[in-house]
Every structure is written in structure tokens, then in C-alpha cells.
Amino acid sequence: MSNTTNALPVMPLRNxxxxxxxxxxxxxGRERSLKLLRELPSGKKTIVVVAQKEGSVENPEISxxxxxxxxxxxxxxxxxPDGSQSAIVQGGERVKISDxxxxxxxxxxxxxxxxxxxxxxxxxxxxxxxxxxxxxxxSKVADYITQEHISLLSNIQHPAxxxxxxxxxxxxxxxxxxxxxxxxxxxxxxxxxxxxxNREIQRQEIGEKIQTEVQEEISKSQREYFLREQMxxxxxxxxEDDQTLEIKELEEKILKVGMPEEALKVAxxxxxxxxxxxxxxxxxxxxxxxxxxxxxxxWSNETEDRVDVHEALKILDRxxxxxxxxxxxxxxxxxxxxxxxEQSPDAPIKGPILCFQGPPGxxxxxxxxxxxxxxxxxxxxxxxxxxRDEAEIRGHRRTYIGALPxxxxxxxxxxxxxxxxxxxxxxxxxxxxFRGDPSSALLEVLDPEQNHSFSDxxxxxxxxxxxxxxxxxxxxxxxxxGPLRDRMEMIDxxxxxxxxKIQIAKSYLIPKQVSEHALGEDxxxxxxxxxSELISRYTYEAGVRNLERQIANVCRKVARERAEGNExxxxxxxxxxxxxxxxxxxxxxxxxRMSNPGIVIGLAYxxxxxxxxxxxAMKMPGKGNLKLTGKxxxxxxxxxQAVFSYIRANAEKLNVDPDFYKKYDMHIHIPAGxxxxxxxxxxxxxxxxxxxxxxxxxxKSNLGMTGEITLRGAVLPIGGIREKVMAANRAGxxxxxxxxxxxxxxxxxxxxxxxxxxxxxxxxxxxxxDLALEPEEPKKAAKAAKTEG
Numbered sequence: 013m014s015n016t017t018n019a020l021p022v023m024p025l026r027n028x029x030x031x032x033x034x035x036x037x038x039x040x041g042r043e044r045s046l047k048l049l050r051e052l053p054s055g056k057k058t059i060v061v062v063a064q065k066e067g068s069v070e071n072p073e074i075s076x077x078x079x080x081x082x083x084x085x086x087x088x089x090x091x092x093p094d095g096s097q098s099a100i101v102q103g104g105e106r107v108k109i110s111d112x113x114x115x116x117x118x119x120x121x122x123x124x125x126x127x128x129x130x131x132x133x134x135x136x137x138x139x140x141x142x143x144x145x146x147x148x149x150x151s152k153v154a155d156y157i158t159q160e161h162i163s164l165l166s167n168i169q170h171p172a173x174x175x176x177x178x179x180x181x182x183x184x185x186x187x188x189x190x191x192x193x194x195x196x197x198x199x200x201x202x203x204x205x206x207x208x209x210n211r212e213i214q215r216q217e218i219g220e221k222i223q224t225e226v227q228e229e230i231s232k233s234q235r236e237y238f239l240r241e242q243m244x245x246x247x248x249x250x251x252e253d254d255q256t257l258e259i260k261e262l263e264e265k266i267l268k269v270g271m272p273e274e275a276l277k278v279a280x281x282x283x284x285x286x287x288x289x290x291x292x293x294x295x296x297x298x299x300x301x302x303x304x305x306x307x308x309x310x311w312s313n314e315t316e317d318r319v320d321v322h323e324a325l326k327i328l329d330r331x332x333x334x335x336x337x338x339x340x341x342x343x344x345x346x347x348x349x350x351x352x353x354e355q356s357p358d359a360p361i362k363g364p365i366l367c368f369q370g371p372p373g374x375x376x377x378x379x380x381x382x383x384x385x386x387x388x389x390x391x392x393x394x395x396x397x398x399x400r401d402e403a404e405i406r407g408h409r410r411t412y413i414g415a416l417p418x419x420x421x422x423x424x425x426x427x428x429x430x431x432x433x434x435x436x437x438x439x440x441x442x443x444x445x446f447r448g449d450p451s452s453a454l455l456e457v458l459d460p461e462q463n464h465s466f467s468d469x470x471x472x473x474x475x476x477x478x479x480x481x482x483x484x485x486x487x488x489x490x491x492x493x494g495p496l497r498d499r500m501e502m503i504d505x506x507x508x509x510x511x512x513k514i515q516i517a518k519s520y521l522i523p524k525q526v527s528e529h530a531l532g533e534d535x536x537x538x539x540x541x542x543x544s545e546l547i548s549r550y551t552y553e554a555g556v557r558n559l560e561r562q563i564a565n566v567c568r569k570v571a572r573e574r575a576e577g578n579e580x581x582x583x584x585x586x587x588x589x590x591x592x593x594x595x596x597x598x599x600x601x602x603x604x605r606m607s608n609p610g611i612v613i614g615l616a617y618x619x620x621x622x623x624x625x626x627x628x629a630m631k632m633p634g635k636g637n638l639k640l641t642g643k644x645x646x647x648x649x650x651x652x653q654a655v656f657s658y659i660r661a662n663a664e665k666l667n668v669d670p671d672f673y674k675k676y677d678m679h680i681h682i683p684a685g686x687x688x689x690x691x692x693x694x695x696x697x698x699x700x701x702x703x704x705x706x707x708x709x710x711x712k713s714n715l716g717m718t719g720e721i722t723l724r725g726a727v728l729p730i731g732g733i734r735e736k737v738m739a740a741n742r743a744g745x746x747x748x749x750x751x752x753x754x755x756x757x758x759x760x761x762x763x764x765x766x767x768x769x770x771x772x773x774x775x776x777x778x779x780x781x782d783l784a785l786e787p788e789e790p791k792k793a794a795k796a797a798k799t800e801g
Contacts, residue, residue, distance in 0.1 A: 020083070021048045022060045022109065022119035026067040029189035030082045031176040034103045041096040044071070048118040049089055049097055057086035060107060060123055063190055074119070079109050080194045083123070106193065128172055130198040139202040140171040146209040147178055153216040156183060172198045175205045182212060259287055262303050270312030275473040279306050302410060305417060305471065310424060314431040314479060318388035319350040331382040332375050333516045338503050341366065342383050345481075363431065363481035365458050367439070367497075369489055370505025371621030371735075373555020376485040377437055383483070384433035392423040397438035402448025405457065407470035417470040420457055420477070431479040439496075440486035451493050458482055458499040488618075507554025507621040507738045509762050510547050517543045521560045529567040534581060536570050538563075541586040549596035550589070552742065554621025554735065566592055606713050610705030612784070614697035615718040615740055615748070616689070617732030622739030624716060627682050627694065629701040634677025642682030645690025652680055654723050655699045658777065659706070662725070666781070668706045678702065693730040695721035696749065699777055700784045709785040716740040717749035717784065725777040729753035734760045741765050749774060749783055 023038075023045055030036060040046055048059070062081030069076050083104035090098045107123040114120045130136075144165055151157040161181050168174045179192045188208060195201040266279050282303055289296045318324060321343050328339045345364055368376040377393070384391035399405075407418035416422070423434060442451045456462045463477040484500055486492060508516065522538050546566075551558040569592050570582045582588075590596070606613075610629035615622065638656050640649050656678070663670040680701065682689055696719040704711050718736055720728040729751045737758075740748050752773040758766065772783050 019113040019120040019122050020058060020060045021052070022062060022077075022081070022112070022121050023048055023084075024064050024072050024077055024119070025061055026064055027186060029063045029180075029186055029193055030061045030084060030101065030103045031180040031189075031193060032082060032103045032105055033173060033176065034180045035087075036101060038099045038101055039096065040099060042070075044118045046097060049086070049099060051118075052086060058104070059084050059086060059101075060109065060121065061101065061103070062109065063186055067186065074112050074115065077109075077119075078190055078194075080126070080190070081107060081109065081123075082193070083107055106196070126196055128196050128198055130172060136171050136199055136202065139199070139206065140174055143174060143178055143202065143205060143209065146206065146213065150182075150209055150213050150216070153213060153220060154183075157181065171202060175201050179205055179208065182208070184208060184212070258300070259283060262286075262307060265307040269307055269309070271306070272311065272474075272476075275306065275311065278473050279303065282306075298410065302470075305421075305425070306473075308425055309421065309475065310428050310430045311475075313429050315389050315429045317346070317349055317431075318386065319346055319353060321346050321350070324386035327386040328379075328382055331385075331520075332379055333519060334508070334512055335375065335379065335505070338368070338379060338505070341501075341503060342386060346387070362460050362478050365460065365482045365484075365500050367484040367486060367500035367502050368505055369486050369502055371507055371554035371618075372487060373553060373557030374505040374507065375555070376505055377435065380433060380435040380483045380485075383481075387433065387481070389481070390427040390429050390432040391435070392427045392432050393435040393437055394419045394423055395437045396450070397441040398443060399450050400443035400445045400447060402450050402453045403469065405450050405453035407468045409469045410472075415470055417468050418453075420466070421468045421471065421475065424475070424480075430476065431481070433481045433483060436482060436484040438486070439484040440488050440491045442491075451496050454496055455499065458484070458496065460499075504734070506734050506760070507742075508556060509738060509741060509765055510544065511764055512762070513547050513556055513559060514540060514543050516556050517546075517559060517563065521556065521563050525560065525564045525567045529564070529571045531567060531571060531574070535574065536567065536582045536584065538566075538584045539586070542584045542589050545586045545589045545596075549598050550593060552598055554738065562593065606711060609708050609710055610701050612697050612701045612704065612711050613716045613743075613745065614694050615716050615736035616691075616693070617735050622732065622735035622737070624739055624743045624745070625682055625684075625689070625694070625697075627680065627697050627701045629705040630679045630681075631672075631676040631705055632679070633675065636673030637677040639677065639679040640681075641679070642685050643688050644682065645688065647690050647692050648694055651692055651695045651721070652698050654721065655695065655702060658699070658721070658723060658725055659702055666703060666707075666778070668703070672706055678705070692720040692728075693718045693732075695719060696727060696774070696777060696780050700780055703781055704785055707785070707788070709788055711784055712747070712786055714744065714746045715749070715784060716743075716745045716747070717780070719749070719751040719754075719774070721777050727751045727774050727777060727780075733757035737761060737765065737769065741769060746770060747772065749780060751775075 023040075025038070028036065028038070040049060052059070060081050061084045062077050062079075064072050064076055065078060066076065084101040085104060086099055086101055088100040090100075092098055106126040106128075108126055109121045110124050112119060112121040147157070147165055148162060151159070151162055165174060165178060168177055175192070175198075179189060192201055192204060192208075195204060263283060266276065266283070271279060282299060286296065286299045286303065289299060324346055325339065325343060328342065332339075341364070368379065370376060380393065381391050403418065405418045405420060407421060408415035417425075420434075424430065424432070427434075436454070439451075439454075442454075444451070456466060457477060460478065463480075465474040466477045467474050489497060489502070517538070518540075522543075523533075526533065526536060546559060546562050550562050553559070566584060566589070570584075573582070584592075610631075612627045614625040614627050616625050617623075638652065640652050644652075659666060659668060660673055663672065669675075680698065696717050699721060700711060700717065703709075716736075718730060718733075720730050722728065733750065733754050734757065737748055738761075746768070747770045749772045752775045755771075755773050758771065774780055774783070
């Protein structure tokens, strides 16, 4: 390896690697390279050509250039019309750039010659011969390799020159060519070149295969296209093209479905429009989909009602226990239907619009299916929970992509009759946002005076919903807007008492779960005491959903025992429930919590039925401040303020220290602090808690109360009496204090509850004191009398 004395100009190349003895044209446009050419001497023009590491770099620095390059003789320079130049150069020898002497206006550097390592032997000759053979194979699959290139290689004998020329003619990446240029060992260079040529052969073969497959696919598609076009032309000549057949089929369906005059007129107009639209147009699909919806709706198809009242009652009793009021309402509808048919078979009768309201698990949704079976009608159910878009009810206009009718029309299409039982589940959980108010859209659906001409935005023709029997379900009436509530006939689903739950479990839940767990009736038996234990100690609900889960839990345990080889019949008793399910989940804590003055049990009405609330009061030294906690609503807070004001105004009458508010602050807390609480019905409960605390008299155990009070001390009626009393009964209370004006509401209670419980009715708040509080202890009474004296 030898150094040159004089520095040589260095020309960077973007996307080219120059090999020794290779002659190539260079297009030169960069100012630095143009200046280099202009300053070359007139005689022998020798430069160093080196490749850039990244061809995208416009103005490379020394670090952007490879260190191994090639000397080149500039054979000819041509001026181009755009001011650039083109030069013909021939590669000389491999060189290494040792150091740069300048970088402006162009690069100059000292170079070192590179000596090749070459030992002529049979292995080297064999690899050279292999290069020639592989290159011939490459010429068969690569279009850019010609016979001229093959002839050129055949005239080169030296292995080093052979591999340089072969690689220079191939379409490889700069990095691959630079790797060959930098390799000084000729044997290693031959090996690397062999790998590159074989890889290029494989790449070209795969590319040719892909190209062939693509061409075949294109040819096949073109052939199929031409055949289809010929078929269309033949069918058109015969009058049997697809569009004509589709339109003819639609016209036949339109005549069969019995559309009213308005819908028929719209359908025929749409058919005429469809005939003028090319089948390839997007509008054709939109129009065709619209006509499909029109012809698939049950415009005139309806099922015949079962008017046998006794048979309908059997079906209702088969599926549900109790619920007499609901069953009577369905039977009344059937009776009227039967009489109408006897008087005039063609007389129209509007379907009732009912709303089943009650806690979860009381059978609201499942009863809808039973009603459909009893009437002999189809059943459709849609869930409205979380629906916030008005278009879910009325549909989208056809101007929108992917438009569809609303859920009402979709449900009728699914039912295939115009008089199904249509259940609107969870109507109290409808939402409202910027997309509209779905509850307002339901006003027309559920109005008997309007729903005979219901208009869906997608159909844009009226549809008669008057024969549909709509049944809505809700856990809570408060979220339902007043106008919507006014259009429905409310039917309450009260919670079940323990005896009703036992009957439901024996008749419905246990047989269902025994069957679902692959058990036989002779393999497991539930005693009444076991069912009662499940109800009272493992569940606390108005319905029977959790009860069914616990029964399923027991059945799973028994099924596992049988799978493990225990074939004995299991008799589920009260004692075995604890062994199977573990410790009870409910404990009677009333006696423990009622051991101090200021603690009262109130009755509440929630979305999941009735419940009891413990109200706790405490006094501490202060100046008459009243603190309320437990996530209370404004109405309940105002009730507490009213009670506090009443006690202050009537302290002497109530046997309370008149100056108590100067000495004490009061704190009222209602546990279950994460649960929001509101309403006026806790008035007498709050009063009792404060009086109990101020007089230090305990509240009677097993006593609950509910009622609103006024600032003057009157007790006003409240709602939800049945649910509240049922909750008191479930909790084991024996006495309930109620407003006098709610006495008539006790008629809805089961007879067993009336017998088990004692009811006290009050009109004035003062009447509550002796009914609710334990008698004053003699010592305290004497002390109080002495203090007053």
C-alpha cells in the first residue's frame, strides 16, 4: 500500500459506485462538482470517485463519504443546455482516502493504493467459472442483462476484474456494491459476489412469478367481464336482464302486501325512479333497499287473537305466580275483544298501552312474553336503556349513508304482523343529548289518538300502530317525562312477601334450575324451611332474581357432588344451607342499633323496591347549629330544618328544654353515605330522632315510620306505602306509623302482612311521640318535674 504525494480532487457520487476499469457517464449538477471539473488541468485529468453513504444528502460532509473509492480518468466533458455538465469517466484502481486537505470549493485528499490479496489456484478458478454460469442464469430472468453483457464477461480472464465487472452491471443497492469494492481478498470477493448473484436470480424469479399471477388474474377478470357483458346483452334482447327481473319481482310483492293508498303511491313512484337508474349507480342500491323495506313490512298481515279467556288465564298462571291486577287487565282486554267480534267482526279495537312499574326481578319483562302467548300474538322486545338518539325511534332520513328505519319499524318487520305485543324495556332509562330526545319521539308512538299514522323518517309514509299492544317497563317513574307518563296506563309490580317467594321458588325457580343443572327431581329436594332460610338470610330484595341465583348456587354444589360419584338424593334443609353456601349474608342488627336514644328506623321507596333507613341523631355542646350528612338531597335537608324549627317553637309543649338550641349543636346522619337520599317522607322520622335525643327516651324496637310534616306539625300523606310496608315486613318490624290519609292504601297489602303487622295512623306530629318512644323512666320524670318546679 503506497501513498500519493499530491492530493487529488474527490468527487462524491450520490447513487453510484464506480469499479476499476468500468466506464460510466456521470451527470454533474452540484456546484461543488462543477467547480471541480472546471479546475481540472488540460492534460491528464485524474480524480478520485467515492460514493456517499446516503444519496439523499445534497451537500455531503467528509463524514458522509465512504473511505474506499476508485481513481478515475475523466475522458470527456460535455456541457448541457441547463448549465450542468456530463462527464465520461473510467475507473482506475481501488484506493483508500487517508486524509482530506480541503473541503472548499471541493474536496481534495491524499490517497493510498490498495493491494489485492490474490492467489491463483483451482478453487479461485472454479468460483470464477461459477460466476460466469450464474450470470448466464441471471440473464434468463433479468431483462436488464443482455447477451452483450455475457459476451463481455466471457472475454475477462482475471477473477478480480471478472467479479468487478459482473457486479457493476447488476442492479444492486449502493451498500451491496460498496461491500464488494471494499473487499481486497479476491476469494472472499468471489464468494460475496456469488451470494449476490444467486439472491438476484431468486428475486427476479419471484418477481416474474408474481407478475405472471397478476397478469393471469387480470386476464381472468377481463374474460369474466366480457362474458357478463355478453350475458347482459343477450338477456336485454330477450327482455330478461337482472334489473327487469328485480323490478318485476318488486312490483309483484307490492301488489301482495296490501299497502294503503299513500304507501302504494310512493312505492310505485320509487319503482319508476328505479327503472331509470343504472344498476351500477350508488343511488340504485339506496332506492332498492328502500323498496325492500316497504314490501317487507306487515301492512295488512295480522295474527288472530285468542279470545278464550279461560285458556289465556291458564297460560298466564302457568308462567307467573300472583300478579292478579296485571292478569285481570289482560283478560279484560280479551273480554272486550271477544264482545266486539261477536257484535261486529270488522270493528276496530285499539291495543292498550301499559307500563309495568316496579323493582327488578318481579317479572315485568317475562310477563310480556307470557301475555303474547296468552293472546296468540308475536312478541317483540327492544331495550331502551341508554338510548339517547331520537333516530333510534324515528329512523334516519334517506339522505344519510347507511340510513335505516327506527327500532319500532324494525321490530314490526321482525314480527311480520301489525298487531304484535311490543315491549319497550327500561323506558325510564332513556337519555337525552344533542342528537335529540327519544322520549319525545315516543309520544306519538304511545298516543292512541296519533299512532294510527306513525311517521318514520326513513319510510316517509305513515304506518298504523293502533293495533299494536305496547308494554313499557320501568323501575322508577320519576325519570319518565310527564307527557310520556300520561300516555300510559300504569300498573304497579309490588315486591313479593316471603310466602309468595316460597311459592314462586317451588313452582318456577327450583324446577328451572334443577333442569338447567342436569339434575332430576328425584335427585334433589328443597324443603320449605331451606327456601325460607335462603330468602331471609341470603337475599334481601323485592323480586326473586337473587333468590334464583342462590338456588342455582345450591344446584351447582349438588351437581358437583354427583359428578364426583355421590349418587345419594340430596334433601336441602335449613341446616344444610349454611354448609353449602357458607355463613348467612344478612343479620338482624335492629336490636343492636336501637340501643341508644336518637336512633329511628325510617321507610324508603327506591328504584329496587322498598327499604329501611336508620336515622341517627347526636347532640354536642354548641350554639344550635344543625349538621346533616349522608348524601341527602335538598328536600330531605329542608324537612330536617322544618323539624328543627318546629321543635324550637314548641319546646315546652314537647317537654324539651326551651334553651336546648343555646346549649347544643345537633348532627343528623343517615348511614349508607354513598347512596343519594331525598324526599319529604322522612319528616316524622327526623322529628322522632330529634325528640328521642333531646328527651333521652329510647325509640321502641321493631318500629318503623314514614310521613311528611308541615311547619305547623301536620302529617301529610306520601306514596309508595305498599313497598315501604313490605320492606318493613322483610326486615322483621312489627309496627309501622303512617299518615292518617294513607290508611286506604293498606287495601293493596297481602292479607298475611296485614295480620302480622300493627299499623298506627297519625294526623299531628305530637301524636307520634307516645306511639314511637318508650315510656319515660320514673327517676328522669321526677327529676324533670322538680327542675320545672
